[in-house]
Amino acid sequence: MIHLAFVMAFLPYNTLVVASGVAAVGCAAGVIGTFGVLRKRALVGDAAAHATLVGVALALLVTGQRNLAVLLVGGLVSAMVAIVLLVLIRKFTRTRDDAATAIVLSVSFGLGITLISGMVSRGIPGSGGLERFLLGHTASLTANDALLLGTVSVVGVLCIVVGLKEATMVAFDPDFAAASGWPAATLDLVLIALIAVMVVVGLPAAGAVLVTALVVIPPAVARQWTERLIPMLVIAGLVGFLSALSGVVISSLAVQVPTGPVVVLVATAFLVLSIFGAPCRGILWRTRAVSSLSSEFLTKTEVGVATPTGTERRP
């Protein structure tokens, strides 16, 4: 931690702002992703992420300016279109859900690649830089871009904080929510839209291919540590924050390294540590608990009390 602070002190102002903006994105993606994962929508986010490329390319083609906000709005629109298509395929055809996800994901990505490569080969100004949306490249962000990303993230988290009760309802039991008079379908839609927004603002940090990790891995880490929602949200936010921050710092030190892979690997390191070491659910913990339980069980049966849980039943 001291080492990190030391590095931060020597970073230029721009990098500092970018780092905090992207870290805010990581935090918000962790929080909102928790609901996505609980609702079993992890890979819907992935399909949306791959589809953003189409919108980003079209936004550049139509407006002709390389303003990050414009590109991201384009990405958001195409992500929402992809989600709608996914829902339509699931509803109106007998294609299996997983195949539908894979189809939307790969075909929209193909369309994005086609558009970008066509624009590059026609020499449309600014189209060369679009490739940084594939794997993420925070080194090219300006302070203003980072402020935009940070603001959107804060607003996203505020939405969740304000609608915590509704979101919880819909995430855990949409049928019950609908039955007790909540507008469950609308809330579900808002939740999906929030995930799409997070995927889009995560683009500069992790790129279209890997941004889904920002909304999946932090909740997975948090799941290892707690059984309750609010601690889970806090832990997921924290893990997202730390992974995004370290991604930016490392890629600002080694410029040719794309940010996305670094962010993902840091988050996965957290996950692996948690799977082994987390209290109660961690593998090490469980192994110890099982061995102590079985030894207890053996001693108990030796003295003739055959209760597997080790608690004597009284008449």
Next chain:
Amino acid sequence: MIALTADTTFMSWLDSIGPLHGWAIATAVVVSACCAIVGTPLVVRRMSLLGDAISHAVLPGLVVAVLLGAQPGGIGVLVGATAAAMVTVWFTRFLYRQAGLWEDASVGVSFTTLFAAGVLLVTISGSRVDLDPGCVLYGILELVPFDTVDLYGWDIPRAFLSASFVLLLVSCGMWCTWRWQLFTAFDCDAAKAAGVPTVAVTVGLLVGVSLATVAGFVAVGAILVVAMLVVPAAAAERLVHRLHHAVWLAVMIAVVGAIGGYLLAWRFGTSAAGMMAVVLGVEYVIAILVAPDDGVVARLVSKLVYLWRVQCEDRLASFWRAEESGYARHESTVGGLVDRWLRVNGQVQKQENALVLTPQGRVNAEVIVRSHRLWETWLGRHVDLPVDHLHPPAEWIEHHLGEQVRKRIENELGNEDVDPHGSVIPREKR
């Protein structure tokens, strides 16, 4: 003469495509065929997302194999990538079983992790690995013809050779284990009980997927391989019902996608791999539109046919009721498509500026009215409905009652010959 002209233009067109494009197209075709063959069982077994994960995850295996000194496009790379695919499958299962993650989340975690590791390895190892991150994502099909090996005096692209080898391997494997694949795909538990080594079959399928992915990797990149694995299979299984037909159809769809995509990409100057995915997507959309049993067009047509039948039958019954109440139906104009259709079919005829039923039409109309009134009577007797609520359900069901059902309702009602509204129920005509 015309044939000759067509032939010469075709030849000159082929000339303008040239052998380089020819090799690229051939490679794309072989790769798509591989992917379609293994993709069909994958889609049927609901393992598409595992295919997605594997296609991302072969990257680190590929890079490590190259770093350890394997030839790009050689056996070593195939082995490395297959190992990486197995690691992915194991990691996904580990996350699902041990870490208590949800199924989709564990797929999401494992493939992003392995892909990230692969990209980082590529970036760090720099010039030692002959891959750049762009190629990883969307392939270098255009450059395939330039990397050739000398085979008995022929310059054959390396990627084409390795893809053909994989195609041979995959199709032989599929051919030999076909019955097992089929059984496992449709009922894994029954297959297990019948002594089929289901685990080995599944692992074999996944090995096939990773081989096809590696073959496709060089040509179209990691993500668009997913399109080749899943889209043709998903389109084919909408169109036909038997698994082996689906495999053949998927191969055909994939080949059309590969050739069409390459030519379109060449025409518009875009990435070939991206365009192939787009063409496959278009083919999928066509498939779900024209699918014979549940396609959008088929459903629309059957709905329209049904609505038309209901219209005609209602009209026929209204003629019959008019006759029953004693006045012939006067129509100043013959208008109306339904009336015309009934006339053409010989159900009604024109008599002194009015339409009346023909004998055939009278029989058909009686069947409808009989169904209607039988149902009203039955409802009136068995269901506690007020008399003015009996009409709407009967109006719906009169188009659906068959002869046997009418018979049974009649037996059930005894000798009731008047419906609750007091109208006579017509007798069945022989």
